[in-house]
Structure formats: structure tokens, C-alpha cells
Amino acid sequence: MGYESLSLERREGVGILTLNRPQKLNALNRVMARELIQVCDDLESDPAVRAVVVTGAGRAFSAGGDIQDFMVAMAPVSPGEKEAYIRLADLATLKLKSLEKPVVAAVNGVAVGGGCCIAMACDIRIASQKAQFGLVFVNRGLSGADMGATWLLPCLVGAGKAYELLLTGDIIDAREAERIGLVNYVVAPEDVLERAWEMARKLVSGPPLGLKMTKRALNHSIMGGLASHLDYEAALQAFCFQTQDHQEGVRSFLEKREAVFKGQ
Numbered sequence: 001m002g003y004e005s006l007s008l009e010r011r012e013g014v015g016i017l018t019l020n021r022p023q024k025l026n027a028l029n030r031v032m033a034r035e036l037i038q039v040c041d042d043l044e045s046d047p048a049v050r051a052v053v054v055t056g057a058g059r060a061f062s063a064g065g066d067i068q069d070f071m072v073a074m075a076p077v078s079p080g081e082k083e084a085y086i087r088l089a090d091l092a093t094l095k096l097k098s099l100e101k102p103v104v105a106a107v108n109g110v111a112v113g114g115g116c117c118i119a120m121a122c123d124i125r126i127a128s129q130k131a132q133f134g135l136v137f138v139n140r141g142l143s144g145a146d147m148g149a150t151w152l153l154p155c156l157v158g159a160g161k162a163y164e165l166l167l168t169g170d171i172i173d174a175r176e177a178e179r180i181g182l183v184n185y186v187v188a189p190e191d192v193l194e195r196a197w198e199m200a201r202k203l204v205s206g207p208p209l210g211l212k213m214t215k216r217a218l219n220h221s222i223m224g225g226l227a228s229h230l231d232y233e234a235a236l237q238a239f240c241f242q243t244q245d246h247q248e249g250v251r252s253f254l255e256k257r258e259a260v261f262k263g264q
Contacts, residue, residue, distance in 0.1 A: 003020075003035045003038075003039065004031050004035065005019070005020055005021050005029070005031050005032040005035055006018065006019060006020050006032065006035050006036070006039055007020045007057070008039060008042075008043075010046075010048060010049060012201065012204070013048065013049065013050045013051065013201070013204040014049070014050070014051050014052070014053060014197065014200040014201060014204060015043050015046070015049040015051075015052045015053070016052075016053045016055070016197075017039060017043070017052055017053065017054045017055070018054075018055055018056065018057050019032065019054070019055070019056045019057065019061070019062050019115075019118075020057045021057070022056075022057040022058030022059070022060070023058075024063070024066060025058070025059070025060035025062070025063035025109075025110065026056040026057060026058070026060050026061065026062040026063065026115065027062065027063045027064060027065060027066035027067075027069075027115075028062060028064065028065050028066060028089060028092075028114045028115065028118075029065075029066040029069035029070075030069060030085075030088065032092075033088045033089045033091075033092045034088065036092040036095065036096065036118075037088075037091055037092050037095050040092075040095035040096055040098075040099055041095070043099065043101065044099055044100065044101070049101065050101060050102075050203070050204045050208055050211075051101055051102045051103070051104065051200040051201075051203040051204045052099065052101055052102070052103045052104070052200070053103075053104050053105075053106055053193070053196045053197060053200050054096075054103060054104070054105050054106065054118065054119075054122055055105070055106035055107075055108055055192075055193055055196065056107075056108055056109060056111075056115075058109075059108070059109045059110075060108070060109040060110045060111075060115070061105075061107045061108055061109050061110060061111040061115055061118075061119060061131065062110075062111055062112075062114065062115025062116075062118055062119075063110055063112060063113070063115055064112045064113025064114045064115045064116070064136065065089070065113055065114050067140075067250060067253060067254070083234050083235060083237075083238035086146070086233075086234045086237050086238055086241075087230070087234050089114060089146075089147050090147055090148065090230040090233070090234055092118075092147075093117055093118070093121050093147045093148045093152075093230070094148070094226065094227060094230060096118065096121040096122065097121040097148070097152075097219070097226065098219065099215075100212045100215050100216060101211070101212070101215070102123055102124070102200065102203040102211055102215065103121075103122040103123045103124075104122060104123065104124045104125075104126065104196045104199045104200050104203075105118075105119045105122035105124070105125040105126065105196070106126055106192050106193045106195070106196035106197075107119050107125055107126065107127040107128060107131045107133075107174075107183065107192070108128050108130075108131065108189070108192050108193065109128065109130060109131055109132075110131065110132045111131060111132070111133050112132065112133065112134040112135075112136050112171060113134070113135065113136050113137060113146070114146065114147050116133050116134060116135055116149070117135075117146070117147035117148055117149050117152060118147075119133070120148070120149075120152040120153065120156060120182075121148065121152065123215070124184050124199060125182070125183040125184055125185075126183065126184060126185045126186075126187060126192055126195050126196045126199065127174040127177060127178070127183040127185070127186050127187070127192065128174065128186075128187065128188070128189040128192040129174055129175075129186055129187070129188060129189060130174070130189050131173075131174040131177070131183075131186075131192075132171050132172065132173055132174070133171065133172050133173075133174075133177045133182055133183075134165070134169060134170060134171035134172065135149050135153065135165050135166050135169065136169045136171065137149070137166075137169065138166070138167065138168070138169040139169040139249060139253075139259065140246060140249035140250060140253060140259075141240065141243060141244075141245035141246035141247070141248055141249030141250075141259065141261060142237060142240045142241070142246055142249065143233075143236045143237050143239075143240045144166035144167070144169075145232070145233035145236045145237055146233060146237050147233075148226060148229070148230055148233065149166065149233075150162075150166060150229070150233060151225075151226055151229045151230075151233075153165065153166065153182075155222055156181055156182055157180045157181050157182055158180075158181075161180050174186045243264060244262065244264040245259075245261045245262065245263065245264060248260060248261060248262075249261070
């Protein structure tokens with residue numbers, strides 16, 4: 001099937017999935033969230049695809065949530081509807097993390113907010129030297145509990161760094177991300193997709209059932225509580241979406257100024 005916000009190429013056993021909204025720095029909107037859910041189902045059921053590469057079109061991997069799309073979607077609805085909307089993005093994370101085929105992220109540029117969560121939901125991350133990472137939710141008056149961030153990040157970098165990055169909303173460069181274990185390798189910008197492709201091709205040459213069962217065991221070991229944790233995150237984030245601090249976070253972002261939060 002065709003996609004509006006994604007592109008999918010199948011080559012030599014590898015599905016190359018590209019987040020394809022370059023004019024918006026591949027920001028996640030409702031269409032992309034739904035299509036990510038669908039494409040994961042398509043990739044899972046496609047016997048010709050034995051490994052997946054996820055990357056972004058243009059100069060970004062993903063700049064996170066599309067603020068304008070979220071404002072339109074969230075403004076007129078009830079708290080319960082807000083939580084249901086949040087769960088759409090959550091399900092995209094869960095679907096990607098649950099794929100029983102190896103998934104390699106080729107992080108070609110900025111990966112912040114939900115974009116960082118998409119990268120973290122992949123199995124292996126190869127980053128461009130120009131890539132940047134950040135869980136910036138608190139900078140918008142929101143909770144860092146979004147798209148599995150409070151579950152995925154500690155698994156990768158440990159509790160100490162997870163607390164620091166989620167509470168400060170700091171953005172780090174690729175070398176720091178590699179140092180703390182957020183990414184596996186850092187390469188030259190022109191090599192990032194090729195290195196991810198090479199890693200995926202190496203995985204394609206392995207035993208499909210052996211890899212599938214390895215991923216199933218790893219996921220059972222480390223993500224047994226992810227689905228219920230996403231429920232908890234969604235409730236917290238739905239509360240934050242109703243606050244004046246979140247409204248201020250959005251205004252300050254659009255006005256390109258520092259936010260002034262008041263705990264309201």
C-alpha cells in the first residue's frame with residue numbers, strides 16, 4: 001500500500017522505512033502515527049523483509065511531535081479524548097518495538113521528543129556525527145512520560161542519565177549519545193545510511209527464526225511491562241496537556257523565547 005508520510009523500499013531482504021515529511025523535519029502527526037502502526041504490521045507479515053532500517057528524509061530524523069497538528073487535535077476535546085489521542089503515538093512506539101525482525105535506526109539528523117522515542121524503539125542505532133538527541137517534553141510544559149520515553153531511556157542509558165535527560169530536556173550531540181549508550185555507532189553524515197544498510201544486511205544473512213526468537217526473548221525480558229507503562233504515561237501526559245504550563249510551553253516555542261512556568 002502507499003503511505004502519505006512515510007516511504008518504504010524493499011531491497012535485498014531489507015525494508016528501508018523513511019519518515020517522509022522533510023518540510024516539517026519529519027515531525028510526528030496523526031497521519032504518521034497511524035501509518036507507522038500500519039507499516040509495522042505490513043513489515044511483520046512480509047516474508048521478503050528480514051530486517052528493517054528506519055531513517056528520516058532530508059536533514060532530520062524526526063523533530064518530535066508536530067506542534068500545530070497537536071494543537072488542532074487536542075484543543076476541543078475532553079481529557080479522556082486527549083488520553084486516547086496520546087495513545088495513538090504510544091501504539092506506534094509499541095508496534096515498532098514489538099517487531100520480531102531486527103530494526104536498525106539510521107539517525108541522520110535531529111531526533112528529539114517523539115523522534116528520539118522512535119529511534120530508541122529500534123534495536124540498534126547508528127548516528128550521523130551531526131545527529132542530536134533530546135527528550136524535550138518538559139520544555140513544553142509536559143511530562144517526560146511520553147511514547148515510552150520513561151521506560152525506553154533507562155533501559156539504554158541507566159537510571160542516572162535517564163533522570164538527567166528527562167528532567168532537564170537537554171539536547172546532546174551524537175558523541176555524547178554514543179558515550180552514554182544511547183547509540184551504538186557514530187559515523188560521518190554521508191555514511192550513516194550505508195552503515196545502517198550494512199548492519200541490516202548482516203542481520204539478513206542470519207537465521208530468520210533464530211533472530212525472531214532472540215528478539216522475542218529480549219523483548220520478553222526487558223519490555224514485559226511496556227504496554228502497561230504506556231497506559232500510565234498516557235494518563236500523566238493527558239493531565240499535563242490540560243495545564244497552563246503546557247499552553248505557555250507551546251506559546252514560547254512558537255514565539256521562540258524562554259518559557260515562564262508557574263506550576264499551573
